Amino acid sequence: MSISDTAAIQEKIKIWKKRLAGDSNSNPLIDFRKNKKPVIDILISSSLLYKKLVGEESSPFPFNEITTKQSATERIKLLDELRKGARSSLEEKGFNSLFLVLGTLIWFDSEKPQEKYVSPILLIPVRLEKKGRKLPEFTLYPTDDDISVNFILVNKLVDEFNITLPDSDRIQKLSYENFIDAVRSAIAKQPHWQIEETAHITLFQDAKAAMIQDLEQNQDKIANHPILQGLALKRTPDNFNKLAIPQEQELDQINPSLIYQIHDADSSQQVVIEAAKIGLSCIVQGPPGTGKSQTIVNIITELIGKSKKVLVVAEKQTALEVVFDRLKKSKLEDACLNLHHQVTTKAKDFFNELDQTITKLSERNQTQQRDWDTFFKPLGDYQQVLNDHVVGLHKQEQPLNKSAFDLYGQILRLKREETPLLEFNLSNLQDWSESRLLEAKIPKELESQLKYHKISEVKIIEKEIKDKKVIYKVVGELRENQELIMENQNSCGRFILATNILDTTELPASEILRIYKQQQSSERGFRFIKDPLFFADSLFVKNPERVETMMMLMGLCLLVYNLGQRQLRSSLKTEKATVKNQLNKPTERPTLRWIFQCFQGVHILIIQGIPRILNLTEERYQILQFLPDSCQKYYSLA
Template sequence: MSIPQAEAAFDLTAATDEWRHALIEVGGNNRLLFHRDTASVIRLPETGAAIEKLLEGGVVRLTELVESGTALATAKRACAAIARKEREAREEYGVSISYLAVGLASWDPSASERMADAVAEEVSGSATASALGKSSRTPLAPVLLRAVEVRRRQGAQDSWELQLVEDFQLNGVLTHVLNSDKRRIDVDDVEGIDGADQGDIELALDLVRSSCSDIPEFVIDPSLMIGTFTYMKQPMVNDISDTEALGKSTLVRALAGDSAAVRDIRDVRDATELRDPDYTPVDSEYLVLDADASQSYVVNAAIAGRTMVVQGPPGTGKSQTIANLIANLTASGKSVLFVAQKRAAVEAVLDRLDQTDLGHLVLDLFAATGSRRYVAEQLRVVLDRQQSALAPDVATLHTALDMSRRQLVDYHDQLHARAHGMGLSLADLRNRSLALVADAPAALLIPSRVFDDWDDSTRVAMGAKFEELHAIGALTPSWDEQHGWNPTQLQTHEQEREASLALSELAYSHMPQVFAGIERLKHDVTLSIPTTWGDLDSYASVVEAAVMARRAAGPLIELGVSDDELREMRAAFDRRYARDTGLK
């Protein structure tokens, strides 16, 4: 399929520039570019035995670096503040922000027009667009940074120890600004200097000075200080600048607006199904931790190349699934980059890999970026393990696993197969049986073969008919004892037809005559109009008695005879009535 010219000419640079503009910060809030002393900054002497010991990696007490008195008290408070901020940063983001800063670089930002324009163009549209490029404010940026551990001495209430760790590194924000209009500083050349003594430090600072000799009024003050320095977005800025590497990622191009890449991602179709793990050969599955069906599905979909977002509340196994995914991809010869916003999320996955003895496969970039020795040590461990690793004998284990899994899968299939009465599975029948009363009477037992030919539609139709019977009360035990139809007398279609005809004759012939007669009598009698079958029976009995009386003694009953005269006539024939009423 050919790609339209508009899509083929997609330029990733514009998107990366926009991303970089959103991330870069060259304003006064960036302490890596505009340093100022605060209560958490400790100024150190530039020379001395304690400084040499500190640069060599030794443990140095604060009292060896700062004189007693007010300066020492201020330094102790600064150590407490640095230790608190360092702890918060490590717990929240997993990064170190406590550094020894060597050298403060400054220059005239308005004198170098090319660099000023380049910086202003990079941050165009942001709130700090002119903070550096078009401002007269002089930058004061730390040059070299080396991580430092600030520890409270055990057994001492207010005594502190300091020790440098990892290697010196160039201030990334400073390098980014100084290289904005052209490449001046080679980071590898500067960071290749050991920095274990003051001579190495001076050599590194001189290299930066000579590289920036074309920048007007560029000077470096060889100050030493300990404080918190961080710009956590700088690594992202560096990655975004590598457009060649970004362009190789279909996902990144799609995020940048490349319609062809968007279509490629959306057109990915894989045959991953939830039940794939039930049939995947056991020797091609590399789940190192327990995984349920949904977690296995995520792993298989990712291996198949699907781009997806997996959501779940805490405690649902996301870290465990990531660890399984890393193990599977690594087993297939692929490299995996795992990133997270919080260091705790990274630690959760690393801990699970350590539990399965796969921690040696991981290179922790948080630690690797600060120390080349760490990287070398990690590589040494991996190479040593490769030489001593033996091919595991898993044939017996795989055979046993395959047999057990096949047995479970067969049991599952039989349990959930809809091949039984009413189109239900055994699992469905067991679930529905829970709603039945244990000692429920069953006067009528229907053989199971009756339901053999039923399917889902039959079951739904029959269910609707039973609901209708229940609605009219036909399923109640006393239905045949109540007024109305006797269901035991309707056992054949012929009986049903005869009853239907009788009902029609009653409804359309007899009942209209009955109500017409009641309508005529309502003005001559004081009886209530019947509204139920029981009322109608009573009404008919009274009318029948009146008819019989009229037939027996018609001449005696005239419309002109009053009620009192009727009572006297009755008393003449009925002595008990006469005695009860007092009539003679």
């Protein structure tokens, strides 16, 4: 790798660290005063706390021996919150978030000197245990995690002030007093900066500090890793184009004895699994419920079946448990080593679990020696039968040039369209070519799409084009279906309009139609009459006098309808009232059609000769108040 590439990667690592650290000064690791988590303020010597909880001679520290700023009652409440918060982050995300903070640095921004910050300096991971309920006793325990200098503060001081604090490795060699002196020396040239030897216990939920530490400590590994090189230099890894992603149609050719999956997988999941098996790096995306977890499990089993080691990393413990539970149900838990924080906190427990895993795997390998070729042969035979079936299903049969799959598809389409079933005999059907089939089929299909035309004298012209492909040209004569056209003209070609001006010279038919079309308000007002939902019945009259009578009746009905609607709207406007419309919203302009619908379901029930009105609800009573007295009397049986 060239020097320029190395420099570019190192610059990229700085950018990553800066993004992880964040530019926000509201981070409690930058300004501890903005910490929103519970805080216990300890009033005993920081040096004593350091000796008690750090190093080989560390030991538990009962809280009844620790003096705090908070009262006893308040302290119990805060300690309980801290313990629950620490346990939650440990179980869900696998990292310890409870720290003893020793020392704070008071410093000022280089660009805004008036802005003051109070940053934690030394972070010591601790564990809090509780005994009893009524009078709980809390004890502070050291952990096996390394103590560290506030990484966010370290990066801030290096980037903005070129100040280097003692690193985490040096802390182990220095006493607390010597460490604080080294920090004082580092900031000595900064005016008004000072160190306060305070002590606090609080939660820092941000796990990014560990990521920043990893970036700092593993720069050489990052620079030499092909994937990280690709991310840093925006360059495609060298082996990317050399590894061919398997195609879905190739999956059925894989020997069953080479498959170690324990869950069902569709073709899209199989492609991902095969890509992982050949060493291709990839990102798998999908919404919940699409089988990502089971695909991960299948990838794990495929790789351990090839004697490879797999590291499963997740932010939350729940995600790891889902994968582990699937493996456990398949009796593969012995192949798993839990590296979650809870297990690795104590080195002794970790080594015991590692020893048990190795022992169980050795025992399992000894008991599983068998003839795998014989075991997998029936599965291979079934796979071949299925593959042959697919090939046969899609084989183009000659001379028809159609596959069974194509023909079955056309039959199913006809069934869905409820095409009538006709039984007839065809001779020599096996000799029919595709052109002959088209000649029999196409005219009917085309005619079904033409309403008033027929196709006759159809010819199929076959023509070969490039790559030995054949196209077919359909030639035919298109003629009008006069019989069908006349039938539709007779049934749909008349529209009756009535007028009292009988002189055709004064009002010709074309003028009647033009005037009618201009009456949009009338058309909109009475268009409900054409609505099938409003349709009551139909009758046919032939005699001109009867037609005229029906027109008069219709005109009178529409007049009454319009007058009723006008009366209702006028009453509502006068009373400044509303009724609910179809959308259950108040309106001053309801249609009488809607009022008719509102009164559907109102019945007269006669019991012992006494009529009663049923279903006359409060809403219907309200509408009646705005209708004429005659309507009110009708519904009140007055």
